[in-house]
Amino acid sequence: MEEKNVEDHKISFSCPVCAHKTDYPVTHLMEGAILSCPFCKLTLKLHGHMWQDVLKEIRKVTGKA
Ligand SMILES: [Zn+2]
Secondary structure (H helix, E strand, O other), X not given: OOOOOHHHOEEEEEOOOOOOEEEEEHHHOOOOOEXXXXXXXXXXXXXXXXXXXXXXXXXXXXXXX
């Protein structure tokens, strides 16, 4: 199967504190979502320009405008 479900798409998100990348399923990523870094245990809320960057990635992988 070449076609993947949107739910299977993952976005790499770089932690602003420790710079480790964590993959999150796109379904978990929405404005105001709470992300937690498994490396430094930072939790942050996805909003503002950070959210805009993630949104760009989401559109890239899902192919949605
Ligand atoms: Zn971190």
